[in-house]
Amino acid sequence: MKSFFLDQDIKEICENLQDDIKFLENKTIFIAGVAGFLGRYFLETLNQTNLVNGSNIKIIGVDNFVSSGLLGEYIESYDEKWFSFKKLDLSKLQSFDIKDNIDFVVHAAGIASPAQYKLRPMQTFDVAINGSKSLLELAKLKNSRYIFFSSSEIYGDPDLQNIPVKESYKGYVSSMGPRSCYDESKRAGETLAYVYNNYEDVHTNVIRPFNVFGPGMQKTDYRVMPNFAFNAKEGRSLEVYGSGKQTRTYCYITDAITGFIKVFLHGISGEAYNIGNPEPEVSALELANIFVDVHPREVNVQIKEYPDNYPEDEPSRRCPSIQKAIDDLNYKPIVKLKDGVSRLINWVEEF
Numbered sequence: 196m197k198s199f200f201l202d203q204d205i206k207e208i209c210e211n212l213q214d215d216i217k218f219l220e221n222k223t224i225f226i227a228g229v230a231g232f233l234g235r236y237f238l239e240t241l242n243q244t245n246l247v248n249g250s251n252i253k254i255i256g257v258d259n260f261v262s263s264g265l266l267g268e269y270i271e272s273y274d275e276k277w278f279s280f281k282k283l284d285l286s287k288l289q290s291f292d293i294k295d296n297i298d299f300v301v302h303a304a305g306i307a308s309p310a311q312y313k314l315r316p317m318q319t320f321d322v323a324i325n326g327s328k329s330l331l332e333l334a335k336l337k338n339s340r341y342i343f344f345s346s347s348e349i350y351g352d353p354d355l356q357n358i359p360v361k362e363s364y365k366g367y368v369s370s371m372g373p374r375s376c377y378d379e380s381k382r383a384g385e386t387l388a389y390v391y392n393n394y395e396d397v398h399t400n401v402i403r404p405f406n407v408f409g410p411g412m413q414k415t416d417y418r419v420m421p422n423f424a425f426n427a428k429e430g431r432s433l434e435v436y437g438s439g440k441q442t443r444t445y446c447y448i449t450d451a452i453t454g455f456i457k458v459f460l461h462g463i464s465g466e467a468y469n470i471g472n473p474e475p476e477v478s479a480l481e482l483a484n485i486f487v488d489v490h491p492r493e494v495n496v497q498i499k500e501y502p503d504n505y506p507e508d509e510p511s512r513r514c515p516s517i518q519k520a521i522d523d524l525n526y527k528p529i530v531k532l533k534d535g536v537s538r539l540i541n542w543v544e545e546f
């Protein structure tokens with residue numbers, strides 16, 4: 196099976212992390228959602244670290260493959276002695292029978308694609324709530340650090356004075372709407388992390404990723420980056436929904452994983468961190484035009500109504516302040532948007 200990442204990307208993450216890698220030596224990391232886009236990059240980064248530096252990092256992974264498609268097969272056939280895997284549904288409360296010590300419990304399971312969570316609102320909600328409760332109990336039992344993958348979506352649709360959005364912004368979110376099962380469950384997942392940090396003595400961190408993209412995203416994901424890249428590959432127009440004026444920032448996967456691992460290692464107890472690349476903030480139409488510029492073949496752009504499988508009410512702007520991650524974690528994204536888009540296109544074209 197073709198690789199779900201680029202070797203060069205994994206090396207780049209390890210170079211970015213430099214001395215931080217040492218803090219992971221001999222550690223055991225439990226990853227929920229290990230078959231997902233981010234989960235697989237963690238797996239490969241830590242694999243590379245084991246191979247090159249003999250770091251002896253162990254990984255225990257769980258996933259139920261609800262949104263991983265083919266990738267379930269990849270994870271189940273992943274044959275490394277430092278990796279163990281169990282198929283498990285975290286939308287139901289779970290207790291774990293694990294003998295090993297665990298240093299980090301990472302909750303990266305979720306239904307992240309709007310098209311996918313529109314189909315499964317209850318499971319989307321429950322994986323953040325019941326999944327968080329089960330994994331926080333595990334972290335408490337094992338005295339591990341706990342890291343919850345929340346989302347920039349917890350900010351909802353911020354007013355202009357609050358953009359770039361800081362972690363202290365409380366959000367402007369609908370509790371009853373087509374996106375609420377995702378947004379509100381992430382907010383409740385954050386509350387659970389806060390409660391266990393303050394009342395149960397578990398060191399917790401919350402990560403709010405801002406539109407991470409890269410190789411390994413699937414065609415069936417329907418988030419804008421894989422959507423554009425697969426449409427272009429298959430000779431279809433890039434479809435821009437609505438006015439095309441809604442803006443986002445995009446963070447290439449190598450910068451994102453670097454930032455995430457810095458939170459695992461150096462996040463201040465109880466704190467939330469925005470991880471993303473604040474520049475440039477581009478409209479959907481501008482992003483489509485970047486694809487047109489960098490794609491090796493001619494590509495057309497078409498403005499369309501939102502399709503039925505896409506939940507309405509999307510935020511008009513999304514742009515992070517990453518000052519806190521710069522100050523606390525020495526985090527700095529480096530991959531330019533055009534370069535990241537090119538790398539994604541190259542991978543999709545060969546996939």
Ligand SMILES: NC(=O)c1ccc[n+]([C@@H]2O[C@H](COP(=O)([O-])OP(=O)(O)OC[C@H]3O[C@@H](n4cnc5c(N)ncnc54)[C@H](O)[C@@H]3O)[C@@H](O)[C@H]2O)c1
Binds near residue numbers: 285305
């Ligand atoms: N990638 C991004 O840009 C981004 C942005 C914001 C938030 N996040 C969050 O980060 C996490 C990882 O994102 P991703 O891009 O890797 O998403 P992904 O959909 O590629 O991976 C998530 C994984 O979680 C698994 N999962 C879902 N429900 C489960 C359940 N009930 N039990 C067990 N496993 C379950 C899926 O099968 C999948 O393999 C998600 O929680 C997502 O909400 C990601």
